[in-house]
Amino acid sequence: MKPGFSRRRILGNLAGTLGAIATFAVAKKAKAAVQKVLVTSDAPKGYDPHQHQWLMAIDVDRCIGCGHCVEACKRENHVPEEPWYFRTWIERYVITKPAPGSAQSRGEVFVFSPNGGMRKPGEGQPKEPPVDLPPKEEVQHSFFVPKLCNLCHHSPCAQVCPVGATFDAPDGTVLVDPKYCIGCGFCIQACPYGCRFLNPITKTAEKCTLCYHRITRGLKPACVEVCPTQARIFGDMKQAAPDDPIRQFFQNHRVQCLKPHLGTEPRVLYAGLDKEVR
Amino acid sequence: MRPFRMPPQILRLVLLTVGIVTSYLIARFFLTPASFGELGWFRANALMEIASAKPVYAGKKACDECHSEEYQKLSQAEHKSLSCEACHGPGAEHADNPDIHKMTILTFSHCVRCHEADPSRPKWHKQINPKTHYPGQVCTECHVPHQPNEVP
Amino acid sequence: MTNTVTNIVVEMIPHFEGYVYPNEATQQPLWSILIVLYPYITGLVAGAFIMASLVRVFNVKALEPVYRLSMLTAFAFLLCAPLPLLFHLGHPERCYEVMITPHLTSPMAIFGFVYAWYLMAVLLLELWFDYRRDLVRWADTTPGFRGLLYRLFTVGVTDLSEPAIRLDATIGHVLSVVGIPSAFLLHGYVGFIFGSVKANPWWGNVLMPIIFIMSAMVSGIALCVFNYMVLSWVRRRTVDMRCLDVMGMFLFYALVVDAAIEALDWVHRVYSAEEGFQLMQYMAREKLFYTLNLGQALLGTLVPLVLLGGLQLIRKRFSELVRRRLYFVSALLILVGVLAMRWNVVIGGQLFSKSLRGVMSYKMEFAGLEGWFMGGVLLALPFVVLTVLITLFLSEKLPSAGHPEPKPAPV
Numbered sequence: 001m002k003p004g005f006s007r008r009r010i011l012g013n014l015a016g017t018l019g020a021i022a023t024f025a026v027a028k029k030a031k032a033a034v035q036k037v038l039v040t041s042d043a044p045k046g047y048d049p050h051q052h053q054w055l056m057a058i059d060v061d062r063c064i065g066c067g068h069c070v071e072a073c074k075r076e077n078h079v080p081e082e083p084w085y086f087r088t089w090i091e092r093y094v095i096t097k098p099a100p101g102s103a104q105s106r107g108e109v110f111v112f113s114p115n116g117g118m119r120k121p122g123e124g125q126p127k128e129p130p131v132d133l134p135p136k137e138e139v140q141h142s143f144f145v146p147k148l149c150n151l152c153h154h155s156p157c158a159q160v161c162p163v164g165a166t167f168d169a170p171d172g173t174v175l176v177d178p179k180y181c182i183g184c185g186f187c188i189q190a191c192p193y194g195c196r197f198l199n200p201i202t203k204t205a206e207k208c209t210l211c212y213h214r215i216t217r218g219l220k221p222a223c224v225e226v227c228p229t230q231a232r233i234f235g236d237m238k239q240a241a242p243d244d245p246i247r248q249f250f251q252n253h254r255v256q257c258l259k260p261h262l263g264t265e266p267r268v269l270y271a272g273l274d275k276e277v278r
Numbered sequence: 279m280r281p282f283r284m285p286p287q288i289l290r291l292v293l294l295t296v297g298i299v300t301s302y303l304i305a306r307f308f309l310t311p312a313s314f315g316e317l318g319w320f321r322a323n324a325l326m327e328i329a330s331a332k333p334v335y336a337g338k339k340a341c342d343e344c345h346s347e348e349y350q351k352l353s354q355a356e357h358k359s360l361s362c363e364a365c366h367g368p369g370a371e372h373a374d375n376p377d378i379h380k381m382t383i384l385t386f387s388h389c390v391r392c393h394e395a396d397p398s399r400p401k402w403h404k405q406i407n408p409k410t411h412y413p414g415q416v417c418t419e420c421h422v423p424h425q426p427n428e429v430p
Numbered sequence: 431m432t433n434t435v436t437n438i439v440v441e442m443i444p445h446f447e448g449y450v451y452p453n454e455a456t457q458q459p460l461w462s463i464l465i466v467l468y469p470y471i472t473g474l475v476a477g478a479f480i481m482a483s484l485v486r487v488f489n490v491k492a493l494e495p496v497y498r499l500s501m502l503t504a505f506a507f508l509l510c511a512p513l514p515l516l517f518h519l520g521h522p523e524r525c526y527e528v529m530i531t532p533h534l535t536s537p538m539a540i541f542g543f544v545y546a547w548y549l550m551a552v553l554l555l556e557l558w559f560d561y562r563r564d565l566v567r568w569a570d571t572t573p574g575f576r577g578l579l580y581r582l583f584t585v586g587v588t589d590l591s592e593p594a595i596r597l598d599a600t601i602g603h604v605l606s607v608v609g610i611p612s613a614f615l616l617h618g619y620v621g622f623i624f625g626s627v628k629a630n631p632w633w634g635n636v637l638m639p640i641i642f643i644m645s646a647m648v649s650g651i652a653l654c655v656f657n658y659m660v661l662s663w664v665r666r667r668t669v670d671m672r673c674l675d676v677m678g679m680f681l682f683y684a685l686v687v688d689a690a691i692e693a694l695d696w697v698h699r700v701y702s703a704e705e706g707f708q709l710m711q712y713m714a715r716e717k718l719f720y721t722l723n724l725g726q727a728l729l730g731t732l733v734p735l736v737l738l739g740g741l742q743l744i745r746k747r748f749s750e751l752v753r754r755r756l757y758f759v760s761a762l763l764i765l766v767g768v769l770a771m772r773w774n775v776v777i778g779g780q781l782f783s784k785s786l787r788g789v790m791s792y793k794m795e796f797a798g799l800e801g802w803f804m805g806g807v808l809l810a811l812p813f814v815v816l817t818v819l820i821t822l823f824l825s826e827k828l829p830s831a832g833h834p835e836p837k838p839a840p841v
Contacts, residue, residue, distance in 0.1 A: 024308065032312030042330035049317070049325060064399045066392045068364050075368055076334045084452045091449075092398050111449035111787055119391050133397070142398035147451075156629060162538035163527040167320035177324035180311070182527060183520015185460045186538055192629035194451030194784050198460060203520030213331035222335050226364035228357075228392055229403070262628050278785045285597055286587045287562070291555070294585070298550070302529070309530045319533050 044216040049171040053237040054210050056224070057249050058146055060272035063231035065090050065144035069223035070118035076211060076222035085197045087208040088148040088223055090117025093276055095141040096134050106140060109276045117144070145277055146231060148223075149174060149195045149208040150258060150266030157187035157196065157207075166205060172237070172267070173212055178204045192259050193266075210234075336369040338362055344376065348424050355427040356404075365423070389417045448788030459780035459792055462800040464514040466776045467808050469620045469642065470769050471511045474812075476617040476643070477650010478504040479553070479609060484680065486606035492676040498824055499661065500654045501560070505553050506816035512545065514808055517799050537623045548609075548616045556605040558583070559598045561823065564830050566590055572828070579822070617646045624775060631706045632779040637695045644688035649768035651681045655761040657816070659754065665826065671750055678757050682738035685764065689731050692771075706786040713782040713789045714774075721770045722778075730767010734760040 073079065073088045096107030112131050151174060158168050165181035168174055176187075181204035188196040188205055199206040211221035215234075219225070224234040235246025253271035258278065270277075316322035341362040342349045352358055363369050365388055371379040395405035412420070422428045446455050482500035484490045516522045529546075532539035558565075566588050569580035621642030624633040655677050662669045699707060714722055737760045741753060748756070782789045795801040 021304065028308060028312075042332075043326035044329055047326075047329065061400055064392060064403050065396065068391075072335060072363075072368075077331075084455050086452045089452045094398065111785070113449070113452050116452045136397045139397050143400075144398055156627075160536045160538065160626070161533050162536045162541070163524075164314070164319040164321075164531050164533045165527075167318055169325060170317055175324065175328055177321055177328075179327070180321055180324065180524070180527065181521065182524045184518075184538065185520075186536065186623070188453075188460055189780075190627050190629055192784055194453050197453040198520060209328060211333075212325075212328045214333050214335075214337075216329040217333070219333060219335075219337045225335055225337060225361050228360050228364055230359055278787065285594060286589045287559075287594065287597065287601075290585045290587050306530050309526060311531075314531060319531070 047216045049169055051238060052171040052215075054172040054215055055151065055235060055237050055246060056148065056210065056221070056268055057233045057246060057255070058268065058270045059231050059233065059249065059253065060143060060145055060270055062229045063090070063144040063146055064229055065092060065117060066228060067117045067119040068226040068228065069146060069232065070116045072222040072226040073208070073211075074118070076214070077209070079206070080200060084116065085199070085206075086116040087195070087206070088116075088146065089113055091145045091147060091277075092117065093141070093143055093145065093274065094134055094139055095274070095276060096138045097140045107138070108134075110134065111276075141274065143272070143274070145270070145273070146223075147193065147195065148268065149210075150193050150264070150268040151210075153265035153267060154263065156190040156192065156262075156264055160186045160190045162186065173210045173215075174207070175209055175212060176205050176207060178202055178206075181205050192262050192264060333370050334368045335363050336373040340373045341369065343373075351424045355425045357424065357426055384423070389421075389423070445791035445793070446783070446788050448783070449785055450783035450788040450790055451785055454783050454790060456790075457793070458795075458800065459777060459790070461776055461780060462518070462792075463794065463802075463805045464518040464800055464808070466769070466772045467805060468511065468514045469617070469646075469776070470649070470772045471507050471514070471808075471812065472617050472620055473642065473646030473768065473772075474650050474653050475504045475508045475511065475548075476613040477647045477652075478507070478654055479613045479650070480647050481651045481654050481677070481680065483606045483610055483613075486603055487610065490676060492672050495670045495673045496654055496658050496677065498560070499657055499820075501553070501557055502819045502823060503653060503657055503816055504650075505557060506819050507812040508545075508549055508553060509815055510808070510812040513811070515541075517804065517808075537619050537626055540619055544612075544616055544619060548612050552605060552609040552612045556602055556609060558585075559602040559605065562587070562598055563590060563595065564828070568828055576822070614643055618643050624779070627779075629784060630779050631704065632710055632782070633775070635695070637691060637698075638775075641688070641691055641695060644684065644691055645768050645771055648681065648684045648688045648764055651677060651684060652761040652764040652768075655681065655757055656765065659758050659761075661820065669754065671753070674754065674757055675745065678738055678741055678753075678760075681760070681764070682735070682742055685731065685735055685738065689735060692731075706782075709782050709786050709789070713778065717781045717789060717791065718774050718778050722774050725770030726767050726774055729763050730770055734764050734767070 067090060070086060070089055074081065074086070077087060079085055079087055090113065092112045094110040094112075096110075098104035098107045110133075112133075114131050151172060155168055155174050158166050158174060161167070162184060163180060163182055164177075166174065166176045166187050183198060183203045183205065185198055185205065188198060191207075196205055196207040198204070211219070211223075214221055220234055221232075224232045230245070233245050233249045235244050237246070240247050249271070250269075255269035255271050256273045257266045257269055258273075259266075311321050311323075313322040314320070317325070338349075338361045345362075348362075352360065352362075365384055366381045369381060372381050390408050392403075393405055395407045399405055417423075418430065420429065422430050445457070478500045481493070482497050482504065485493045485497045516525060519525060528539060529542035532542065534540075562584070565580050565584045569577060569584050569588075571577075572580055618639045621639030624630075624642075625635060625638030628634040655674070658674070658677070659669060699710070737756050741748065741756055745753070777792055780790070781792060796803055798804070
């Protein structure tokens with residue numbers, strides 16, 4: 001044996017190390033418990049995610065494109081005003097009549113979403129950037145489509161997150177954990193509906209949370225709250241009675257989803273869509 | 279039969295490997311956040327952390343507590359589907375401290391936002407062209423926002 | 431439009447034509463030049479390693495002179511590979527999460543493990559077993575800090591007996607064999623990151639990992655040619671023409687396979703003309719014109735194919751000098767072409783909207799974490815690291831025992 005090494009010393013060192021590890025482990029559990037108490041003091045009490053299955057549905061025929069929802073969402077969730085980031089937005093579709101004499105069924109399709117469709121008070125249509133709408137006589141169909149996270153059954157965004165920062169919550173929402181997200185942007189690339197963005201201030205991914213902090217307190221999402229025409233229908237599929245608006249919606253409307261060929265099985269369904277809507 | 283002697287390269291490398299793997303496992307134990315994996319591959323605490331943000335909009339029922347008169351009027355006519363905050367703006371601060379945080383009383387500019395004629399708006403929605411529909415006058419001279427079927 | 435967050439007035443007019451989703455109308459694509467460089471660098475690593483393993487696994491003796499240089503090249507570039515990723519993350523201080531809670535459904539999650547495996551279990555180990563004899567010798571004879579480094583690298587193992595040397599050779603051989611699929615995994619998963627994104631029709635197809643691996647091999651071999659010729663020129667030594675000819679041959683055939691698969695991708699897209707094809711065609715024509723047609727296709731593929739193919743067919747006609755020039759030019763063109771290919775894949779996929787109705791622009795800045803300057807620094811850094819490694823391990827001043835042979839050479 002080399003001088004300086006003795007069996008006793010080695011065993012002592014080993015025991016010391018194991019003891020330190022055990023102490024740290026206990027301390028870690030204690031810290032976690034304290035953290036949980038402190039953080040959740042503001043959270044709604046007694047909310048069990050397994051008791052709910054939140055869902056939003058869109059009635060395209062009822063949307064008047066006022067942009068109240070876009071503004072309310074930005075205010076409610078402190079989304080950066082500029083540059084153009086939106087958790088929800090409105091798209092305007094304008095389909096013109098076919099040129100006279102042509103054998104086409106439809107003319108051209110134009111899609112706009114100036115400033116996400118958000119109109120400032122005092123504005124009719126957003127002025128910036130200027131939008132050239134075709135004149136009224138040339139229009140065959142024109143409508144607004146609200147867009148948001150499609151709450152996919154098989155979320156491609158949650159599938160590709162490398163660390164588990166974005167996930168399908170048990171209550172039907174798809175959330176981002178802002179304390180854990182590393183800001184790689186893979187989920188933003190993977191979302192086929194363009195509903196995610198990288199928040200330039202927090203440098204984490206962000207998206208519609210169905211106003212999680214509201215629905216867990218029995219409130220409605222901000223966009224649903226301010227919609228003047230009930231174009232957005234919100235409900236809890238686990239607890240909705242047959243006369244609940246969301247059940248009535250599915251009872252009364254035939255519905256479509258966006259990009260069905262991708263297999264994401266979006267749960268947000270639209271009534272009154274057109275083939276041109278992506 | 280020569281007794282098997284572990285070649286020195288292998289021994290050192292095996293020790294190094296064991297050391298690296300052990301440190302990784304220990305680090306993983308300490309660095310995995312609390313509540314991770316309880317509900318799925320994420321921090322279960324995140325749900326409540328996200329839910330603990332303070333609402334900015336109070337919700338229509340909150341207005342009924344103090345403003346039941348206007349609330350009743352609203353439910354009589356076409357604007358019954360509207361939320362107070364759609365026109366008056368976010369109200370959670372006002373609901374908590376009505377004297378300190380005041381809400382806005384609105385003028386003409388707000389009506390135009392929903393009621394300006396737009397070819398993409400559905401036909402059943404009442405729309406006017408602000409340039410030709412009594413230009414220069416304020417909407418509230420002829421319309422009562424809380425009960426549109428009444429005259430002021 | 432002003433950005434009130436930083437109190438600096440910044441022109442932020444989004445550049446796009448047609449319709450793009452509002453969240454896509456950003457000045458810079460989300461995955462910028464840094465994410466172009468990362469696949470490029472790991473591709474060079476994988477390719478250089480495959481070339482080195484041609485010596486060990488397939489016994490291509492002609493490539494012996496370039497074996498150690500290829501391994502050191504792979505090592506230098508691998509050390510620098512995580513840097514673009516770190517700089518790109520929104521929260522680089524949280525990067526450890528990918529090793530602690532890797533989400534196994536995500537191709538990006540295996541980065542930590544594949545990188546660690548490749549760095550430690552493949553590259554470092556193979557280098558160590560190859561260099562062990564020399565390290566022990568140099569540790570004894572070199573004074574000062576450098577000697578300390580060599581002693582450190584020997585990990586305390588100083589056995590230079592016959593059985594030990596033979597064991598070194600055997601293990602080295604095994605590691606080379608294991609290293610080939612590991613290299614494919616190291617770069618293939620990057621291709622799969624793009625190939626798995628079904629939301630993006632430019633990226634999400636099954637050929638993407640194959641294309642990435644093949645172009646990686648091509649770029650790796652080209653880098654070895656380039657490094658070998660530059661090193662020989664710096665040291666004023668003559669290149670081993672046979673080695674260069676064999677490298678050129680492998681480069682040519684790898685390029686043929688790579689070009690064939692990329693052509694297949696292109697032909698399939700044009701033929702099946704799926705949804706979004708017209709938009710992607712417009713995007714490729716307008717936004718990627720120079721990098722695609724000029725950079726990748728013409729300069730990066732066609733010209734080297736002609737040059738290298740010509741050299742294969744009528745090698746005897748060309749003098750050594752002309753052959754050397756042609757190999758060098760081809761290698762350089764291929765290196766530029768593969769970088770252009772990475773650009774076209776990564777940036778191209780972000781220049782059109784997922785609404786399939788609009789295209790965006792990318793105006794690269796000069797300064798900043800995602801600008802030209804940083805890109806240049808990150809490209810130059812591996813060469814700096816390689817220079818240090820060559821000084822330490824491939825120096826002409828230090829006698830080298832050469833590679834351990836499986837059988838002892840006849841005396």
